[in-house]
Amino acid sequence: MKRLLTLIVTISAGMISFAQNAGEITGKVLEDGTTKGVSFANVVVYSQQGTQVLFTETDFDGLYTCKPLDPAKYDIKVFSLGFDTVVIAGVEVLADGLVYQDILLTKGVDLDTFVYRIPLVSKQNPQEEKKITGQQIREQGANDIADIVVKNVPKVIPVERTGGLSIGGSREDAVLYVVDGVRVIGSTYIPMNAIKEVNVITGGIPAAYGDFMGGVVEITTYNYSVY
Numbered sequence: 001m002k003r004l005l006t007l008i009v010t011i012s013a014g015m016i017s018f019a020q021n022a023g024e025i026t027g028k029v030l031e032d033g034t035t036k037g038v039s040f041a042n043v044v045v046y047s048q049q050g051t052q053v054l055f056t057e058t059d060f061d062g063l064y065t066c067k068p069l070d071p072a073k074y075d076i077k078v079f080s081l082g083f084d085t086v087v088i089a090g091v092e093v094l095a096d097g098l099v100y101q102d103i104l105l106t107k108g109v110d111l112d113t114f115v116y117r118i119p120l121v122s123k124q125n126p127q128e129e130k131k132i133t134g135q136q137i138r139e140q141g142a143n144d145i146a147d148i149v150v151k152n153v154p155k156v157i158p159v160e161r162t163g164g165l166s167i168g169g170s171r172e173d174a175v176l177y178v179v180d181g182v183r184v185i186g187s188t189y190i191p192m193n194a195i196k197e198v199n200v201i202t203g204g205i206p207a208a209y210g211d212f213m214g215g216v217v218e219i220t221t222y223n224y225s226v227y
Contacts, residue, residue: 023093024067025101028169029058029078032104035157035169037062041080041105048073048090061171071095076103084108100203102168128203134196134222145177145188148198149217155202156215167202170214179219188219196220 025045029038043064045054053074058064066076073092079085083105093099130153142148146165149156157166164172177184199218 021071021095022068023071023095023097023099024065024069025074025076025091025093025099026065026067027063027099027101027103029062029064029080029103029105030169031083032106035166037169038080038083038105041078041083043103044077045069046075046077048075062169069093071097076101078103078105080105082107129199129201132198132200137192137195137198142192144192145190145198145217145219148195149200153200153202156200165217167200167215174214176214176216177219178216180221188217190219190221194221196222 029041029043030036031038037060038058039060039062041058041062041064043056043058043066044052045066047053053069054066056064056066071094073090076088076091077085078088084107086103086105088101088103091099091101132148132152136152137148140148140151142151144163146158146163149165150158153167155168157169158164159166159172162172165175166172167175177188179188179190197220199220201216201218203215
């Protein structure tokens with residue numbers, strides 16, 4: 001009985017240790033040149049030795065998650081009917097790391113074509129961000145926040161129907177707006193001459209904003225003092 005308990009404790013400790021150290025890869029599979037997610041695409045994770053580690057499919061919006069993964073480098077193979085196959089080579093997962101990896105599929109006939117691309121975004125690496133100063137805003141004659149961001153950040157696309165933004169192919173509601181450190185839901189109208197700086201985070205989103213997968217638009221206004 002004592003040996004059985006020891007064995008159970010040992011196995012449990014190993015499982016807990018694995019769960020604590022495991023990382024994951026998540027992101028969105030997109031049709032190249034559009035913001036449209038590829039539904040039900042096959043996502044296969046291989047070890048550097050060529051052994052299949054995990055298999056999953058994207059959801060209706062093209063989102064996928066591969067976990068748990070031991071700390072190591074992996075190759076991600078993505079394929080779907082009517083698209084060229086893509087392999088992302090050497091994606092590194094650290095202990096407890098979350099790698100955010102968008103993958104672009106190109107429509108094609110040759111389904112055996114492999115395209116190797118460098119990983120796009122990793123939450124365990126430095127942030128991908130673009131700072132826009134108040135002076136730049138005034139020089140460009142921007143009309144509103146959306147206009148500022150679209151003019152300066154290539155990964156951002158305007159949503160014409162609502163006037164909102166899509167970052168890296170995400171949904172409009174996956175973009176967080178923060179004004180002077182306060183999250184804003186709804187209208188983000190601010191007079192252009194009151195804006196000191198706009199910082200757009202398109203990858204490596206900080207843990208404080210981690211529930212927003214698209215990106216973060218941080219707006220800092222001038223601190224006027226009245227005497």
